[in-house]
Amino acid sequence: MATTKPHRNLVRTYAQDLRLFGTPTKRAGLAAMLIVLLVLPTIVQDDFWLSVLIYSGVTAIGAIGLNLLTGYCGQISLGHAFFIGAGAYCAALVGGDLNLPLPLWLLASAAVGAVLGGLIGPFALRLRGHYLAIVTLGLIFIGEHLWRNLTWLTGGNNGTSVLAQPTIGPVDLGALELAGENYSRNQGYFWLVWALVAILALLTKNIARTRPGRALCAVRDHDQAAEVIGVRAGRYKIGAFMVSSAIASMAGALFGSYQQHVSPDDWTLLLSIQYIAIIIVGGLGTIFGSILGAIFVGALPALIDEYSSAIPGVATEAGGDGFISVFALNQAIFGLLIVLFLVFEPRGLAGIWFRVKAYFKAWPFSY
Amino acid sequence: MSTFLTNVFAGLALGSTYALVAMGFVVIYKSTGVINFAQGGLLALGAYLGYFFANNLALAFGVAILLACAAAAVVGASVERMILRRMVGQPPFAVIMITIGLLFVLEPLITAIWGFDNLPIDNPWNIRTVEVGGLVLGVRDLWTIGITAAVVVGFFLFFRYTSFGLAMRATAFDPEAALAQGISARRVYAVSWAIAAALATLAGITLAAGPAGLSPSISFIALAAFPAMILGGMDSAAGAVLGGLIIGLAEALTRGYQDELFSWAGSNVSVIVPYVLMILILLIRPYGLLGTKDVRRI
Numbered sequence: 001m002a003t004t005k006p007h008r009n010l011v012r013t014y015a016q017d018l019r020l021f022g023t024p025t026k027r028a029g030l031a032a033m034l035i036v037l038l039v040l041p042t043i044v045q046d047d048f049w050l051s052v053l054i055y056s057g058v059t060a061i062g063a064i065g066l067n068l069l070t071g072y073c074g075q076i077s078l079g080h081a082f083f084i085g086a087g088a089y090c091a092a093l094v095g096g097d098l099n100l101p102l103p104l105w106l107l108a109s110a111a112v113g114a115v116l117g118g119l120i121g122p123f124a125l126r127l128r129g130h131y132l133a134i135v136t137l138g139l140i141f142i143g144e145h146l147w148r149n150l151t152w153l154t155g156g157n158n159g160t161s162v163l164a165q166p167t168i169g170p171v172d173l174g175a176l177e178l179a180g181e182n183y184s185r186n187q188g189y190f191w192l193v194w195a196l197v198a199i200l201a202l203l204t205k206n207i208a209r210t211r212p213g214r215a216l217c218a219v220r221d222h223d224q225a226a227e228v229i230g231v232r233a234g235r236y237k238i239g240a241f242m243v244s245s246a247i248a249s250m251a252g253a254l255f256g257s258y259q260q261h262v263s264p265d266d267w268t269l270l271l272s273i274q275y276i277a278i279i280i281v282g283g284l285g286t287i288f289g290s291i292l293g294a295i296f297v298g299a300l301p302a303l304i305d306e307y308s309s310a311i312p313g314v315a316t317e318a319g320g321d322g323f324i325s326v327f328a329l330n331q332a333i334f335g336l337l338i339v340l341f342l343v344f345e346p347r348g349l350a351g352i353w354f355r356v357k358a359y360f361k362a363w364p365f366s367y
Numbered sequence: 368m369s370t371f372l373t374n375v376f377a378g379l380a381l382g383s384t385y386a387l388v389a390m391g392f393v394v395i396y397k398s399t400g401v402i403n404f405a406q407g408g409l410l411a412l413g414a415y416l417g418y419f420f421a422n423n424l425a426l427a428f429g430v431a432i433l434l435a436c437a438a439a440a441v442v443g444a445s446v447e448r449m450i451l452r453r454m455v456g457q458p459p460f461a462v463i464m465i466t467i468g469l470l471f472v473l474e475p476l477i478t479a480i481w482g483f484d485n486l487p488i489d490n491p492w493n494i495r496t497v498e499v500g501g502l503v504l505g506v507r508d509l510w511t512i513g514i515t516a517a518v519v520v521g522f523f524l525f526f527r528y529t530s531f532g533l534a535m536r537a538t539a540f541d542p543e544a545a546l547a548q549g550i551s552a553r554r555v556y557a558v559s560w561a562i563a564a565a566l567a568t569l570a571g572i573t574l575a576a577g578p579a580g581l582s583p584s585i586s587f588i589a590l591a592a593f594p595a596m597i598l599g600g601m602d603s604a605a606g607a608v609l610g611g612l613i614i615g616l617a618e619a620l621t622r623g624y625q626d627e628l629f630s631w632a633g634s635n636v637s638v639i640v641p642y643v644l645m646i647l648i649l650l651i652r653p654y655g656l657l658g659t660k661d662v663r664r665i
Contacts, residue, residue, distance in 0.1 A: 332472050
C-alpha cells in the first residue's frame with residue numbers, strides 16, 4: 001500500500017505557517033495581482049478612472065499606516081491627517097523648492113513623519129484609550145493653525161503648489177517613454193503609487209507577522225500584561241507611532257505631488273475620519289483589509305462627485321436644487337459606514353472575505 | 368483694568384458653555400464608560416429644535432428652551448437605546464468610533480433640514496446689555512452663567528438627594544453590584560444620555576442666542592469642550608465645571624490680548640488655546656485636575 005501523503009495545504013511547521021505565499025492558490029493570486037497592476041493602466045486609459053485609482057492607492061498607503069497603529073497596536077489616533085499634511089508640505093519643500101528626485105523627497109517625507117510621530121509617541125505612554133483620542137484630536141486643530149500661519153512653507157489659506165516631480169534618475173514617471181511607447185502622467189502615477197502600495201504592504205506585513213508584530217498585538221490586547229511577559233510596551237507604542245506616521249507622510253507626499261496643489265483645507269478632521277472609516281470598513285488588524293477599504297471608501301468621494309447629477313436630492317453646486325450637498329453626502333456616508341460596519345460586521349470586508357474563504361475550504365461541510 | 372474685567376467676564380460666559388457641554392460628557396462617561404463625540408451633533412440639533420419652537424411655532428423663549436431640551440433628551444435616549452446599547456462590552460475604540468460616526472451622520476442631517484444659512488433665533492436677550500459699576504455686561508452672558516450655576520446646583524442636589532441620582536452613582540461605581548441591588552442599568556444609561564442631550568441643548572441655545580446666531584458650525588464648540596472635560600478629569604462633574612471655566616478664561620483672555628501679546632503666534636491663536644492647555648496639563652497630570660487615577664488589573 002502506497003504511503004499517503006498529507007494534503008498539500010497541511011501546515012506542518014511554524015516556518016510554513018509564516019510563509020506569505022505558501023500555497024499554489026496564493027501564488028497564483030499574487031501573479032494575477034501583479035499582472036493586473038502592470039496591465040490595468042494600458043487598458044483603462046480614461047483620466048478620470050485612472051485618477052480615482054491613483055487616489056485609492058494613495059489612500060491605501062495612508063490606511064496601511066493607520067492600521068498598523070490602530071489595528072495592530074490598538075492606539076486610537078484621530079491625528080492621521082496632520083501627518084499626511086506634514087508629508088505633503090515636506091514634498092513641496094524638498095521635491096519642489098530644492099528640486100530633488102523622487103526617492104529623496106519620498107524618504108525625506110517619511111523621515112519628517114517619523115520624527116513628528118516620535119514627538120507624539122510619548123503621549124501614548126502616559127495616556128490610553130479615550131485620553132489619547134482627544135489629544136490626537138487636538139493635534140488636528142493645532143496642525144491646522146500651523147498650516148494656516150506658517151505661510152513661508154504652506155502658503156497660508158491659499159495653499160501652495162507642490163512641484164515635486166516623480167523622477168528617478170533619468171526616468172520621469174510623469175512622462176514615461178518605454179520602447180518607443182509614450183505613457184501619460186496618470187499611467188505613470190498609477191504604476192508608481194500601486195508599486196509603493198505593494199512594497200509598503202509587504203513591509204508592514206513583515207512587521208506584523210514577526211516578533212515586533214506579535215509585540216504590538218500583545219500591547220493592543222493588554223499593555224500591562226504585555227509588560228509582564230517582557231514586551232517593552234513603551235518602545236513599541238512609540239515605534240508604532242513613528243512607522244505609522246512615516247507611512248502617512250509618504251501618502252501625503254504622493255498626494256501632494258500628484259495633485260500639485262495642497263491647502264490647509266485638505267487636512268481637516270474629515271480626512272482623519274475618512275481613514276478611520278477605511279480601516280473599519282476594510283478590517284482592523286489586517287493589511288489586506290486596509291487596501292480593500294481604501295479602494296472601496298477612497299474611491300467613493302470621487303465617484304459621488306462625478307455622478308452627483310444622477311443621484312436624486314444632491315445639489316451639484318452651491319445654491320442648486322437638492323437638499324444635500326456633495327460634501328455633506330460624503331460626510332454622512334462615512335458616518336453611516338462606520339456605524340453600520342461596527343454594529344453589524346466589526347471585522348470589516350476582510351472579515352467577510354475570510355468567512356467566504358473558510359466556507360469554501362471546508363466545503364461541503366459547514367464547519 | 369476694565370478691558371481685563373470685560374475679558375474675564377466673556378471668559379466666564381464662554382467657560383459656562385464649555386462646562387455645560389463637558390458635564391454632559393461626564394454624565395455619559397461616568398455611567399456608561401463612553402466618550403460621546405456625537406455631543407456636538409446633539410448640541411446643534413437641540414439649538415435648531417429651539418429655533419423651530421421659538422421661530423416657527425412662535426412660542427415664548429423659555430417654553431421653547433424647555434421643549435427643545437425635552438425633544439433633544441428623547442433623541443439622546445433613543446440613540447442610546449437603538450445604537451449604543453448594541454455596543455455594550457465592546458472595546459473603547461469601537462464605541463468612540465460609533466459616536467464619531469453618529470456625529471458625521473447628524474451634521475449633514477441638520478444641514479439637509481435647515482440649510483447652511485445663519486439663522487437668527489427669536490430671543491429676549493439679543494445684544495442687550497446692562498451696566499454694572501462701569502462694566503458693560505451682555506444679558507445673554509449673564510443668563511448663560513446663571514443657567515450653568517443653576518444646573519450645577521441642580522446636579523449636586525439630584526445626585527446627592529434623589530434615589531435615581533443614587534442609582535446613577537451606584538451604576539457608575541460598579542454596574543454589576545448595582546444590578547444585583549435591583550437598579551435598572553438600562554434606565555440609568557438611557558437617562559444619562561437624555562441628561563447629556565438636554566445639557567447640550569442648553570449650551571447650544573444660549574450660544575445661538577448670541578450675536579453669532581445659529582449655523583451648522585455651532586457643533587464645533589463641543590469639540591472645544593473636550594479639553595475642558597479632559598482638563599478637569601473625565602469622571603468628575605466638578606472637574607468639568609472647573610475645566611470649562613479655566614479653558615473659557617484662557618481662550619477669552621488670549622483673544623482679548625491677541626494684538627498686544629500673542630501676535631507672534633499667528634491670527635486666531637485663541638482657537639487652539641484649549642488644546643495646547645490640555646496637552647500641557649496632561650503631561651503633568653495624565654488623569655486631569657480632579658480625575659481619579661484608574662487602577663488596572665492584569
